[in-house]
Structure formats: structure tokens, C-alpha cells
Amino acid sequence: MLTFIGLGLYDEKDISVKGLEAIKSADSIFLEGYTSRLMGADIKKMEEYYGKKVIFLGRDDVEKHPDNILDCAERGSAVFLTGGDPMVSTTHSDLRIRAKMRGIPTQIIHGASIQSAVCGLSGLQNYRFGKSCSIPYPEKNWFPTTPLDTILQNIEQDLHTLVFLDIKPDRFMTVGEGVLLIEQMAEKRNLSAPQIFVGMARAGSAEPYVLAGDSEKLKKADFGAPLHVLVIPSSLHMMEKEYLETFAGL
Numbered sequence: 174m175l176t177f178i179g180l181g182l183y184d185e186k187d188i189s190v191k192g193l194e195a196i197k198s199a200d201s202i203f204l205e206g207y208t209s210r211l212m213g214a215d216i217k218k219m220e221e222y223y224g225k226k227v228i229f230l231g232r233d234d235v236e237k238h239p240d241n242i243l244d245c246a247e248r249g250s251a252v253f254l255t256g257g258d259p260m261v262s263t264t265h266s267d268l269r270i271r272a273k274m275r276g277i278p279t280q281i282i283h284g285a286s287i288q289s290a291v292c293g294l295s296g297l298q299n300y301r302f303g304k305s306c307s308i309p310y311p312e313k314n315w316f317p318t319t320p321l322d323t324i325l326q327n328i329e330q331d332l333h334t335l336v337f338l339d340i341k342p343d344r345f346m347t348v349g350e351g352v353l354l355i356e357q358m359a360e361k362r363n364l365s366a367p368q369i370f371v372g373m374a375r376a377g378s379a380e381p382y383v384l385a386g387d388s389e390k391l392k393k394a395d396f397g398a399p400l401h402v403l404v405i406p407s408s409l410h411m412m413e414k415e416y417l418e419t420f421a422g423l
């Protein structure tokens with residue numbers, strides 16, 4: 174059996190009771206650390222909380238060489254842990270399909286996701302969001318501007334955009350870096366950049382930080398420790414505007 178478990182948003186205690194029980198009875202425990210991270214917990218803390226050893230996986234271990242996970246799931250019960258919900262903005266449906274092809278039963282135990290947390294923190298209504306996008310750190314000769322297309326297409330349809338910010342082994346993109354990159358994309362394409370941004374940090378922690386405003390305001394602000402995420406709102410409904418004024422300094 175292969176069980177996909179969502180860990181929720183911030184620390185080891187954000188997991189559901191069902192998820193924790195599945196870990197406690199599992200033979201092998203895998204944790205992927207490249208699509209999201211629990212910033213309030215490290216592996217040691219998680220192992221202490223679960224009372225079990227955790228095997229840490231990088232992108233290649235999951236996407237290119239998943240045989241070890243599937244072998245363990247074939248022999249006994251394996252759990253596969255992911256920050257947030259395991260199937261939101263990840264590629265883990267591929268692993269579930271591979272398991273099915275090998276005749277391995279699977280199940281999903283869902284977790285709180287950044288996709289819904291942004292609605293609570295910003296007051297932007299979930300049914301007014303269009304396609305989301307991710308901003309990667311640019312590399313030498315590689316500066317994709319497709320996230321700007323997604324944002325502008327959504328604005329044209331009066332839809333908000335959730336923008337995921339890059340996670341690298343040694344750094345996490347900040348709200349300020351994300352805003353600057355969007356402005357540089359607009360400049361490169363000779364298009365206008367969005368006017369309002371909503372930045373959020375540490376959703377799920379006791380001290381999430383939310384700030385709305387123009388690019389200068391967001392670039393100057395200190396959002397503190399990661400993870401960070403951005404929303405580019407389209408037109409604001411009266412209640413969305415009031416919520417952002419009340420809770421995000423708009």
C-alpha cells in the first residue's frame with residue numbers, strides 16, 4: 174500500500190490525526206522536500222514526533238527513480254509525505270499512476286493547502302482565482318516570462334492569480350524578489366506590470382504576515398522567514414477590498 178499524506182502548512186503538528194495514525198503504522202516513511210517545506214519543523218523534529226525514521230527524497234528520487242518507494246509499497250505499507258496537500262501543485266499523480274500500474278493499492282490523506290490558506294489570509298474569494306503560476310529563479314540565458322502571461326490573461330478575465338515562489342535547496346524566493354521578477358518580465362516584454370500585489374509569509378504558523386499594496390511598498394517590506402507566496406488580484410469585490418484594508422494594510 175502507498176499512502177500519500179499531506180502534512181499541512183507549517184510544522185509537524187499540522188498533519189491530520191488520520192495522517193499521523195497512518196505514519197505510526199507504516200513500514201517505510203518517505204518525505205519529499207522539493208515541492209514545499211514545513212518551515213517550522215526539520216527531519217529530526219518530525220522523526221521525534223512520529224517515533225520513526227524518515228527517508229528524505231529529492232526531485233530525482235521521486236520523478237526519475239521512484240522504484241525504491243514502489244518496492245517498499247509492494248512489500249508492506251509505505252507513506253509518502255508532502256507539505257500542504259500531496260496533489261496540489263505537485264507532480265505526484267505520476268507516482269500514483271505508476272503504483273497502480275504495478276498493482277499497488279494507494280490512498281490519499283489530504284492536508285491543508287496554501288491554495289486555500291491564501292483565501293483565508295487575503296480575503297480573496299476562491300472562486301475568483303484563475304490558473305496559478307510559479308516563478309523560478311532565473312539562470313544564465315534563461316529568464317522565462319510565461320508567468321506574466323498567466324497573470325495578464327487572468328486579469329483580462331477578471332480573475333486573481335496565485336503565484337508560487339521558487340524553493341531551492343539553499344534559498345527560498347521572497348515576496349520582494351517575486352515582485353521584482355514580475356516587473357522585469359513586464360519590462361522585457363514591453364508590457365505593463367500589475368498594479369496591486371498581495372504578499373503572504375508563513376501561512377499556517379502562529380505569525381503569518383500579509384501585506385497588500387503597490388510594488389514599491391511590497392519590495393521595501395520585510396516579510397521575514399520563508400515560505401513566501403504572492404497573489405496578483407484582479408478587480409476587488411467590495412468585501413475583498415475591505416478585508417485587505419482590515420488585515421493587509423491596503
Ligand SMILES: C[S@@+](CC[C@H](N)C(=O)[O-])C[C@H]1O[C@@H](n2cnc3c(N)ncnc32)[C@H](O)[C@@H]1O
Pocket residue numbers: 182183208209210255256257258259260261262263285286287288336337338339340373374375376377399400401402403
Ligand atoms: C509548488 S507549491 C506546493 C503546494 C502544496 N502542495 C500545498 O498544497 O500547499 C509550493 C509553494 O507554495 C508556497 N507555500 C507553500 N506553503 C506555504 C506557506 N506555509 N506559507 C507561504 N507560502 C507557502 C510557496 O511559494 C511554495 O514555494
